[in-house]
Amino acid sequence: MIKKFLFAVKMFFIVGKKSQTFLDAKWIRLLLKSTPQKYKKTAALNILALSPHYFFGERDDRKSFLIREYKRNLRTRQLLFEYIVSRHVTPQSVVMDYGCGPGFLAKIVAGKAKKVYALDISDGVLLCAKTINHKDNLHYLNVFKNEAARIDDNSVDLIYSFAVLQHVSENLIAGIFDLFYAKLKLNGKVLIQVQLIADGWKTEMEWKKDQTITGKLKYKYGLHAFSNSVSFYSDKLERSKLKFLSMVELKDVLPFPFDDIYNQQLISAQKLPIDANGNFVNEELSSVDHQNPVSSSGSRLDD
Numbered sequence: 614m615i616k617k618f619l620f621a622v623k624m625f626f627i628v629g630k631k632s633q634t635f636l637d638a639k640w641i642r643l644l645l646k647s648t649p650q651k652y653k654k655t656a657a658l659n660i661l662a663l664s665p666h667y668f669f670g671e672r673d674d675r676k677s678f679l680i681r682e683y684k685r686n687l688r689t690r691q692l693l694f695e696y697i698v699s700r701h702v703t704p705q706s707v708v709m710d711y712g713c714g715p716g717f718l719a720k721i722v723a724g725k726a727k728k729v730y731a732l733d734i735s736d737g738v739l740l741c742a743k744t745i746n747h748k749d750n751l752h753y754l755n756v757f758k759n760e761a762a763r764i765d766d767n768s769v770d771l772i773y774s775f776a777v778l779q780h781v782s783e784n785l786i787a788g789i790f791d792l793f794y795a796k797l798k799l800n801g802k803v804l805i806q807v808q809l810i811a812d813g814w815k816t817e818m819e820w821k822k823d824q825t826i827t828g829k830l831k832y833k834y835g836l837h838a839f840s841n842s843v844s845f846y847s848d849k850l851e852r853s854k855l856k857f858l859s860m861v862e863l864k865d866v867l868p869f870p871f872d873d874i875y876n877q878q879l880i881s882a883q884k885l886p887i888d889a890n891g892n893f894v895n896e897e898l899s900s901v902d903h904q905n906p907v908s909s910s911g912s913r914l915d916d
């Protein structure tokens with residue numbers, strides 16, 4: 614109980630004004646901005662370690678913990694690039710990384726693409742990302758400050774999002790998919806990693822039902838982790854005029870369980886032309902080159 618209470622206190626001090634904006638507290642932004650250049654990277658890593666999102670495991674020796682977690686983020690995001698993202702990226706691609714966190718994957722992609730827009734909701738984490746994962750063609754933007762407006766409509770070839778949507782309230786999903794639709798070029802692709810309903814995972818409604826003090830504190834200050842059905846995502850995508858293409862089990866795509874997302878799923882969607890009646894006209898969909906796809910009508914898991 615005391616441990617949970619202390620955790621809630623810590624979250625209270627690092628979260629910004631809006632829900633789930635970890636590391637967006639004013640003191641964190643001021644601290645990073647005022648840290649001398651030569652200590653900025655170390656400060657950024659220490660700040661990232663305060664969030665429930667990025668660094669995990671034993672914290673016995675602070676320095677080795679930070680180095681180990683920095684290297685783990687780098688290595689796991691390199692594998693996500695190699696096994697999932699790389700086949701969709703060319704040197705001409707304009708890419709959006711939605712929920713980029715510290716920007717490890719965004720920087721790797723920026724090394725292979727023309728331009729990457731990396732979006733998140735916390736200025737604190739975006740400042741850390743700029744510090745440790747800077748690149749000239751990589752632009753970090755805050756969604757909650759409407760900085761996505763700086764991206765031209767119909768200009769993005771690929772949008773991907775890893776380890777993000779399970780942390781997002783259902784009422785925000787439609788707006789996110791509308792943003793994807795607005796920014797994508799025609800035939801542009803979306804790859805979103807999701808957590809489907811499964812043992813050990815609660816839906817948002819189940820979280821909200823817990824009206825105990827701990828339950829309320831967890832919902833307000835803790836990290837949200839929600840599961841949803843395939844039809845939830847396919848309906849929301851199609852309401853935002855994005856064609857659901859397929860869903861794959863990530864364990865069928867990734868070489869070994871190097872990250873939590875190994876047990877999760879990847880949905881592909883595409884912005885296709887739409888006729889006057891609102892139907893997708895081009896049924897010659899670009900091939901979905903991940904193994905073992907499941908169609909929205911024949912989904913295997915919880916529908």
Ligand SMILES: C[S@@+](CC[C@H](N)C(=O)[O-])C[C@H]1O[C@@H](n2cnc3c(N)ncnc32)[C@H](O)[C@@H]1O
Nearest residue numbers: 666712713714733734735756775776777780781
């Ligand atoms: C677990 S981290 C994943 C970071 C990165 N995608 C990766 O795989 O390394 C989840 C990130 O999603 C961001 N996030 C949470 N809610 C969001 C929302 N509604 N829109 C955009 N980003 C969000 C968090 O701030 C956090 O940086």
